[in-house]
Amino acid sequence: MRFDLNEDQRAIAQTVDDLLSRKFPLTAIRPVVDGEASADTVFEEFHAALASMGVFGLVVPEELGGAGLALLDAAVVAERLGYGAAPSPLLGPVLTALALVHAGAAEQQATWLPGIADGTVRAGYATVASGGDGDLAGVNAWVLTDGRPLDLILVSHPAGLSLVEGGAAGLTVEPLSGIDRTRPLVDVRFDGVAHDPLPGGAEQRDRIRDAGRVLLAADAFGGGSRCVDLAVAYAKIREQFGRPIGSFQAVKHQLADMDIAIEPAQGLYWYAAHAFDHVPDDSTEFAGLAKAHLTERYVEVARRLVEVYGGFGYTWECDAHIFLKRSAVDRVQLGTPRAIRAELAAATDW
Amino acid sequence: MDLTFGPEYEEFRKEVRDFLAKEWGRRSDPAPEDVRAFRRTATEAGYLYRSVPRRYGGSEQEADSLKAQVIRQEFDRVRAPWQVQGIGVEMVVPTLLERGEDWQKEKFVEATLLGDIVWCQGYSEPGAGSDLASLSTSAILDDGEWVINGQKIWTTQGHVADYMFALVRTEPDADTKWAGLSYLLLSMKQPGVDVRPLRQIDGGAEFNEVFLTDARTPADWIVGGRGEGWSVANSTLKHERAMVGSVGRSDALYKSIVRLAKKTEIDGRPALETPWVLEALMVLKGYLETQRYSGFLQLSRALADEPAGRLPLKNKVMNTDFGQRIALLALELIGDSAQLSPRPDTPGVRPGEEKWMAQFFGSLALSTAGGTANIQRNILAERGLGLPRETAGRAES
Numbered sequence: 170m171r172f173d174l175n176e177d178q179r180a181i182a183q184t185v186d187d188l189l190s191r192k193f194p195l196t197a198i199r200p201v202v203d204g205e206a207s208a209d210t211v212f213e214e215f216h217a218a219l220a221s222m223g224v225f226g227l228v229v230p231e232e233l234g235g236a237g238l239a240l241l242d243a244a245v246v247a248e249r250l251g252y253g254a255a256p257s258p259l260l261g262p263v264l265t266a267l268a269l270v271h272a273g274a275a276e277q278q279a280t281w282l283p284g285i286a287d288g289t290v291r292a293g294y295a296t297v298a299s300g301g302d303g304d305l306a307g308v309n310a311w312v313l314t315d316g317r318p319l320d321l322i323l324v325s326h327p328a329g330l331s332l333v334e335g336g337a338a339g340l341t342v343e344p345l346s347g348i349d350r351t352r353p354l355v356d357v358r359f360d361g362v363a364h365d366p367l368p369g370g371a372e373q374r375d376r377i378r379d380a381g382r383v384l385l386a387a388d389a390f391g392g393g394s395r396c397v398d399l400a401v402a403y404a405k406i407r408e409q410f411g412r413p414i415g416s417f418q419a420v421k422h423q424l425a426d427m428d429i430a431i432e433p434a435q436g437l438y439w440y441a442a443h444a445f446d447h448v449p450d451d452s453t454e455f456a457g458l459a460k461a462h463l464t465e466r467y468v469e470v471a472r473r474l475v476e477v478y479g480g481f482g483y484t485w486e487c488d489a490h491i492f493l494k495r496s497a498v499d500r501v502q503l504g505t506p507r508a509i510r511a512e513l514a515a516a517t518d519w
Numbered sequence: 520m521d522l523t524f525g526p527e528y529e530e531f532r533k534e535v536r537d538f539l540a541k542e543w544g545r546r547s548d549p550a551p552e553d554v555r556a557f558r559r560t561a562t563e564a565g566y567l568y569r570s571v572p573r574r575y576g577g578s579e580q581e582a583d584s585l586k587a588q589v590i591r592q593e594f595d596r597v598r599a600p601w602q603v604q605g606i607g608v609e610m611v612v613p614t615l616l617e618r619g620e621d622w623q624k625e626k627f628v629e630a631t632l633l634g635d636i637v638w639c640q641g642y643s644e645p646g647a648g649s650d651l652a653s654l655s656t657s658a659i660l661d662d663g664e665w666v667i668n669g670q671k672i673w674t675t676q677g678h679v680a681d682y683m684f685a686l687v688r689t690e691p692d693a694d695t696k697w698a699g700l701s702y703l704l705l706s707m708k709q710p711g712v713d714v715r716p717l718r719q720i721d722g723g724a725e726f727n728e729v730f731l732t733d734a735r736t737p738a739d740w741i742v743g744g745r746g747e748g749w750s751v752a753n754s755t756l757k758h759e760r761a762m763v764g765s766v767g768r769s770d771a772l773y774k775s776i777v778r779l780a781k782k783t784e785i786d787g788r789p790a791l792e793t794p795w796v797l798e799a800l801m802v803l804k805g806y807l808e809t810q811r812y813s814g815f816l817q818l819s820r821a822l823a824d825e826p827a828g829r830l831p832l833k834n835k836v837m838n839t840d841f842g843q844r845i846a847l848l849a850l851e852l853i854g855d856s857a858q859l860s861p862r863p864d865t866p867g868v869r870p871g872e873e874k875w876m877a878q879f880f881g882s883l884a885l886s887t888a889g890g891t892a893n894i895q896r897n898i899l900a901e902r903g904l905g906l907p908r909e910t911a912g913r914a915e916s
Contacts (some may be wrong), residue, residue, distance in 0.1 A: 170523065412907070416909050436816050
C-alpha cells in the first residue's frame with residue numbers, strides 16, 4: 170500500500186515548480202495576460218523551456234524520443250502548470266501522443282511522435298459533433314492553444330479519432346476572445362477536410378477524452394491550491410483595524426473552507442490517472458468524478474480568492490482573475506460538471 | 520501507486536476470514552452473552568483492542584495500520600461485533616494508558632473494554648463551551664477526598680454512566696486559566712451527583728445536565744498531576760477527533776441514501792430517473808471519493824513515517840459536512856413526511872421516517888460534539904495555515 174507519488178514524480182513536479190518560480194513567475198506571464206506585444210515571446214520561450222525539459226514527450230515511448238511514462242506523470246506536471254497559471258495547455262500534446270500510442274498505426278506513430286516529444290509539432294485536441302465516416306464537413310470545435318499556430322489536430326468525432334494537419338485544405342482557424350489569455354482559444358472549422366483516421370480510434374476515443382478530463386482535474390487542483398496559497402499569504406499581510414485580516418475569524422473560516430475544498434481532493438485526480446493506466450473498470454468514472462468535482466471546487470476557491478482581496482480583487486492588476494478565468498475554462502472544457510455527472514449516472518449500475 | 524495490501528496481508532485477510540467463519544458465522548440476532556464471549560475470543564486472537572496491553576485486557580499487537588484495516592473490513596463484511604463503542608473505549612482508555620497510574624489502568628481499563636462500566640464526559644459547562652478552559656467547577660482536597668462543586672452540561676450517557684471523567688478547577692490561583700485545571704475521575708452513583716435529562720431537538724434525551732454538589736472522589740482518582748488537566752484532556756480530544764475521521768461512516772451513509780433513492784418515486788417516476796437526484800448523488804460521490812483517497816494518502820504517509828500535513832485537521836469537518844449533505848438530500852427524497860418527527864410524540868400518533876429524520880437532526884449533533892466545526896476551522900486556520908490568533912489568550916495544545 171502506497172497511495173502517494175514516488176520519488177521520480179516528486180522530482181518532476183519540483184523541476185516544473187523551479188522553472189515556473191525562477192523564470193516564469195506571474196510577473197513574467199503578465200505580458201500574456203495584458204495582451205502586450207511581447208506575449209508571443211513569452212509563449213515561445215515557455216514552450217521551448219517545456220520542450221527542453223521533455224514535458225511534451227512524457228507519455229511518448231522511449232524509442233520514439235519520449236520518456237515512456239504514464240498519464241499520472243503527465244498529470245503531476247499539469248498540476249504544477251495549473252499552480253503557476255502556465256501559458257500552455259498540456260492537453261493537446263499529451264492527448265495526441267496518447268491517442269497515437271494507444272490507437273495509432275506504427276507509421277503514424279513514427280511520423281508524429283518524435284516531433285510532439287521534442288516540441289516541434291504543436292498539437293491541439295478538437296471534439297466535433299458529427300462526421301468522421303467521410304470528410305469532416307460543417308463542424309467546428311473550440312480548441313485550447315499555446316498561443317502559436319497548430320501543426321496537428323487530433324479530432325475526436327463520432328466515428329473515432331483522426332489526425333488533421335494544420336495547413337489542410339478546408340480547415341480554418343480563427344482566434345476567439347477567450348477570457349483565459351494564458352491558453353488562447355481558437356475556433357477550428359472543418360469544411361470538407363480530409364483526415365487520417367487512427368485505426369484504434371473508435372475504441373480509444375472515450376479513453377482519450379478521459380485522459381483529458383484527468384489533466385483538467387489536475388490543472389484545477391494546482392490552480393485551486395494556488396488560490397488557497399495566495400489568499401492565505403494576503404490575509405497575513407493585509408492589515409485593517411490595526412491587525413492582519415487573517416486574524417479575523419470570518420476570514421479564517423473562509424480560508425479554512427477553501428483549504429478543505431481543495432487539498433483533500435488531490436487523490437481524486439491521482440487515482441483517476443492511476444486507473445487510466447491500471448484499473449480500466451474505474452477509468453471513465455474516476456476521470457469524470459475528478460474533473461467534475463475538482464473544476465467545480467476550483468471555481469469556488471477562485472471566487473473566494475477575489476473576495477479575500479476585496480476591491481483590489483476586482484481589478485485587472487490583481488492576479489486573482491488569472492486563476493478565476495482558468496477555472497472557468499477548466500470547468501467547461503470536455504464537459505461541464507453537470508453534463509459529466511449525468512453521463513456517469515446513466516452509466517452507473519445502481 | 521500501489522493500492523493493494525500485498526501478499527502478506529492477503530494471507531492475513533484469509534486468516535481473519537477463517538477465524539470469523541469459525542467463531543461467528545453469519546449470526547443475525549446474537550444474544551448479549553454471545554457478543555461478549557466473541558469479543559473475548561477475538562481479543563485473544565489479536566483482532567480487537569490491538570493497542571491495549573494484554574495485562575489490561577487488550578491484545579497488545581504491534582501497530583500495523585494495514586492489519587487494522589483488513590480486520591475492520593472483514594468484521595464489517597460479516598457484521599461481526601466490533602469493539603465496545605463509546606466514549607469509554609475511545610477516550611478514557613487511551614488517556615489512562617497514556618497518562619494514568621498503574622492501579623488506575625488495572626481498575627478501569629479492562630472493565631471498560633468489556634462494556635461493564637460506562638463513562639460520561641464532564642467537560643462543558645453552561646459558561647464554558649468552546650472556551651473550555653474558562654470552566655468554573657471546583658474541586659478542593661479535604662481529608663483525602665476531592666470535594667467537587669459545579670455544573671456540567673451536554674453530558675451524553677450521563678443518566679446511565681457509572682463514572683465521569685471531568686475537568687475541574689483545583690488551582691484557582693494558577694497563573695493561567697489552563698494551569699488551574701485537573702482531570703478527575705468520579706463515581707456517578709453518589710448523593711452529590713444529580714443528573715437531569717435535556718430534551719434534544721429530535722425528541723430523544725441522551726444528554727444531560729449534571730449538578731455536582733459536594734460530590735466526592737478519592738484524592739488519587741486524578742489522572743496526571745494537579746494542574747495538568749488541560750494536557751491530559753487534550754490527548755483525549757485528539758483521540759476523539761481521530762475517531763470521527765474515517766471514511767467508513769460516509770461509505771455507509773452513501774450506500775444507504777442510494778437505497779432510499781431506489782425505492783423512492785417522485786411524481787410517479789423512480790427517483791433514479793430524475794435528473795436532479797442523479798446529479799445530487801454524483802456530487803455526493805465526488806465528496807465521498809475525496810474522503811476515501813485523502814484517507815489512503817494519510818494511511819500511506821503514516822506507513823512511510825511521513826507527515827500528512829494539514830489533511831488530518833480536515834477529516835472531522837469533511838465527515839460532518841458530508842453527513843449534512845446526505846441528510847438534506849434525504850429530506851428531499853422523503854418529501855412530505857420530512858415534516859414529521861423521527862419518533863411518535865404520543866403513542867399511536869404517526870411519526871415520520873425515523874432513520875432519515877434522525878440523520879437530519881443527528882448530523883447537526885455531530886458537527887457540535889467534540890469541538891464545534893467552527894472551532895475545527897479555527898484550528899486548521901491557525902495551526903495548519905499559520906494565521907494569527909484572534910485573541911492572545913488561546914492555548915496551544
